[in-house]
Amino acid sequence: MTTTNLARPRRADAERNRARILAAASELFAERGLDASMPELAERAGVGIGTVYRAFPDKDHLLGAVMAERLRWLAGEIEAAAQADDPWAGFTDVIWKGAALHVKDRAFHQCMRAALELPEVREARGRTLDAFQRLIGRAQAAGSMRGDVVAEDIPMLLAGVGLSRAAGPGAAWERHLAVVIDGLRAEGAHPLPRRPLSRGRLDAIVSELPCPR
Amino acid sequence: MTTTNLARPRRADAERNRARILAAASELFAERGLDASMPELAERAGVGIGTVYRAFPDKDHLLGAVMAERLRWLAGEIEAAAQADDPWAGFTDVIWKGAALHVKDRAFHQCMRAALELPEVREARGRTLDAFQRLIGRAQAAGSMRGDVVAEDIPMLLAGVGLSRAAGPGAAWERHLAVVIDGLRAEGAHPLPRRPLSRGRLDAIVSELPCPR
DNA sequence: TAGTATACGGAAAGAAGATTCCGGTTGATC
DNA sequence: GATCAACCGGAATCTTCTTTCCGTATACTA
Numbered sequence: 001m002t003t004t005n006l007a008r009p010r011r012a013d014a015e016r017n018r019a020r021i022l023a024a025a026s027e028l029f030a031e032r033g034l035d036a037s038m039p040e041l042a043e044r045a046g047v048g049i050g051t052v053y054r055a056f057p058d059k060d061h062l063l064g065a066v067m068a069e070r071l072r073w074l075a076g077e078i079e080a081a082a083q084a085d086d087p088w089a090g091f092t093d094v095i096w097k098g099a100a101l102h103v104k105d106r107a108f109h110q111c112m113r114a115a116l117e118l119p120e121v122r123e124a125r126g127r128t129l130d131a132f133q134r135l136i137g138r139a140q141a142a143g144s145m146r147g148d149v150v151a152e153d154i155p156m157l158l159a160g161v162g163l164s165r166a167a168g169p170g171a172a173w174e175r176h177l178a179v180v181i182d183g184l185r186a187e188g189a190h191p192l193p194r195r196p197l198s199r200g201r202l203d204a205i206v207s208e209l210p211c212p213r
Numbered sequence: 214m215t216t217t218n219l220a221r222p223r224r225a226d227a228e229r230n231r232a233r234i235l236a237a238a239s240e241l242f243a244e245r246g247l248d249a250s251m252p253e254l255a256e257r258a259g260v261g262i263g264t265v266y267r268a269f270p271d272k273d274h275l276l277g278a279v280m281a282e283r284l285r286w287l288a289g290e291i292e293a294a295a296q297a298d299d300p301w302a303g304f305t306d307v308i309w310k311g312a313a314l315h316v317k318d319r320a321f322h323q324c325m326r327a328a329l330e331l332p333e334v335r336e337a338r339g340r341t342l343d344a345f346q347r348l349i350g351r352a353q354a355a356g357s358m359r360g361d362v363v364a365e366d367i368p369m370l371l372a373g374v375g376l377s378r379a380a381g382p383g384a385a386w387e388r389h390l391a392v393v394i395d396g397l398r399a400e401g402a403h404p405l406p407r408r409p410l411s412r413g414r415l416d417a418i419v420s421e422l423p424c425p426r
Numbered sequence: 427t428a429g430t431a432t433a434c435g436g437a438a439a440g441a442a443g444a445t446t447c448c449g450g451t452t453g454a455t456c
Numbered sequence: 457g458a459t460c461a462a463c464c465g466g467a468a469t470c471t472t473c474t475t476t477c478c479g480t481a482t483a484c485t486a
Contacts, residue, residue, distance in 0.1 A: 008431090008432090008484095010432090010433095011431090011432055011433065011482085011483055011484075012483070012484090013432090013433065013434085013482070013483065014432075014433060014434090014483095017433085017434085019426070022424055022425045022426070023424050026422075026424040026425070037472085037473060037474085038473080038474060038475080039436095039473085039474090042435095042436095047434080047435080048434060048435035048436055049435075049436065049474095049475085050433090050434065050435055050436065050475095050476085050477085050478095051433075051434055051435070053474095053475065053476080054432090054433065054434080058474080058475075059474070059475090065425050066424075066425055068425070069423055069424065069425035070422065073421070073422060073423050096418070097418050100410075100415055100418045100419055101419075101422070103415075104415065104419045104422075105422070113379075146395075149388075149392070152380075152381055152385075153388060153389070153392070156376075156377050156380045156381075156385060156388075156389055157373075157389060157392060159373075159376050159377070159380075160370075160372075160373025160374060160376050160377065160389060161373060163369075163372050163373050163376055164369050164372070164373065166326070167365075167369045167372075168365055168369075170408075170409065171405075171406045171407065171408055171409040171410070172365075172369060174405075174406040174409060174410055175362075175366060175369075175405045175406060176366070176369055176370060176373060178396075178403070178404075178405045178406055179362070179366070179370060179393060179396035179397060179405065180392060180393065180396055181396070181403075182359075182395070182396040182401065182402055182403055183391075183392035183393055183394070183395040183396030183397075184392060184396075185401060187400075187401040188395065188398060188400040188401035189395055190391070190394075190395055191391075192384075192387075192388045192391045192392065193384045193387040193388060193391055194384065195383075195384055196383065196384040196387060197313075197384070197387055202313055202316075202317065205309070205310050205313045206313055206314070206317045208286070209239075209283065209286060209314070209317075209318070210282055210286050211235060211236050211239040211279075211282065212235045212239065212278050212279055212281070212282035213232075213235075221454095221461090221462090223462090224452085224453055224454075224461090224462060224463065225453065225454090226452075226453065226462095226463070226464085227453095227462075227463060227464095230463090230464085250442080250443060250444080251443075251444060251445080252443080252444090252466095255465090255466090260464080260465080261464060261465035261466055262444090262445085262465075262466065263445095263446085263447085263448095263463090263464065263465055263466065264463075264464060264465070266444090266445065266446080267462090267463070267464080271444080271445075272444070272445095
């Protein structure tokens with residue numbers, strides 16, 4: 001229970017403005033990511049800044065509300081895909097959707113980690129992970145997906161794909177995604193590492209890094 | 214010729230400070246990425262802020278100097294790998310190094326695109342791409358790497374891996390890299406897309422995205 | 427339709443950083 | 457060791473946000 005239901009309901013104009021703000025935030029954060037400013041948002045929503053801050057305690061909560069909704073949508077897509085006859089096809093379908101989400105929504109791409117501070121977002125994320133785990137499990141059982149991936153790997157890989165949104169001309173992120181998908185097939189898979197690269201090995205590589213003259 | 218050699222050489226103290234600033238920038242930007250502030254940098258370098266701005270016109274040029282050096286280092290590693298007997302082994306070696314660079318140097322990960330504004334950086338990047346192309350070509354000729362990747366794909370994929378630096382506990386980025394490497398093998402490769410997802414198809418996915426109530 | 431709790435707008439305060447400026451040093455040169 | 461262009465430090469300035477505050481307006485209730 002985040003809001004008290006015992007209190008009087010919001011006034012009608014407040015309700016309408018809240019909806020406008022959310023709609024504007026959904027668009028604007030998608031376009032511009034975290035760079036979008038609150039005054040800008042207020043303008044797009046057609047309300048004053050003060051009104052934005054009456055509807056949401058701060059920028060993070062507003063962002064969180066939008067992010068949580070995106071995650072819930074994605075979770076729904078995954079759950080639907082888990083019903084598909086061919087689990088691998090279901091998986092690739094849904095992973096294209098997840099990648100598209102990263103590509104088209106800069107804020108989703110930029111702030112998912114930070115947004116996890118909010119319970120609403122964390123819960124929605126939990127739901128997507130559970131759904132991914134089920135979908136992956138079916139694809140693995142069918143022998144089409146490598147056996148050593150886990151649910152947490154998928155959002156991580158998708159975030160990487162999202163980074164390629166603007167990587168040069170051509171089908172950059174689509175190619176990136178295709179490479180990742182091939183890397184997830186059971187066919188020709190080489191075992192994934194089980195433990196982090198030891199501090200020593202990493203430092204050995206990195207200590208070679210030169211400082212400019 | 215970026216600087217005029219006809220001018221008198223820098224005074225010794227200026228030269229020393231410039232080196233300190235570069236060393237501090239190399240460390241600090243690696244640790245904190247673009248969040249590192251100029252006053253903080255000046256403090257770590259043990260000089261005043263004014264001194265930093267005497268040595269470099271602005272933050273971007275300083276960052277660029279460090280980034281360009283990192284790229285030159287990477288280019289050297291790739292060129293060396295291209296001499297290896299086993300081109301695939303050479304490739305995986307160097308790609309681990311590139312990933313480690315992204316993982317350990319937040320600035321490298323965050324600002325490579327922006328840094329390309331500077332000619333120095335663009336040139337260094339060109340050298341790494343050329344080297345990658347040669348290395349990839351050998352691995353493809355040997356039949357170990359899929360034939361449809363090109364040099365530009367590799368930095369893109371590495372950037373994605375770098376994003377997984379802090380993705381939960383465990384060997385997150387190492388697993389990510391391993392998936393990508395498997396996706397690059399000739400064995401079991403499915404053709405990469407040649408053209409971007411049509412605007413229509415992408416919009417069809419994205420238009421489904423809901424706005425929070 | 428009068429009364430009042432809610433909500434509105436937007437000016438102003440607060441915060442954080444990049445960059446500039448300039449009075450006071452110091453290395454190089456003769 | 458005197459001169460002075462080149463340097464140094466860091467306070468002050470300029471920007472760009474986020475967030476607060478409060479006088480005014482409006483929706484709901486009786």
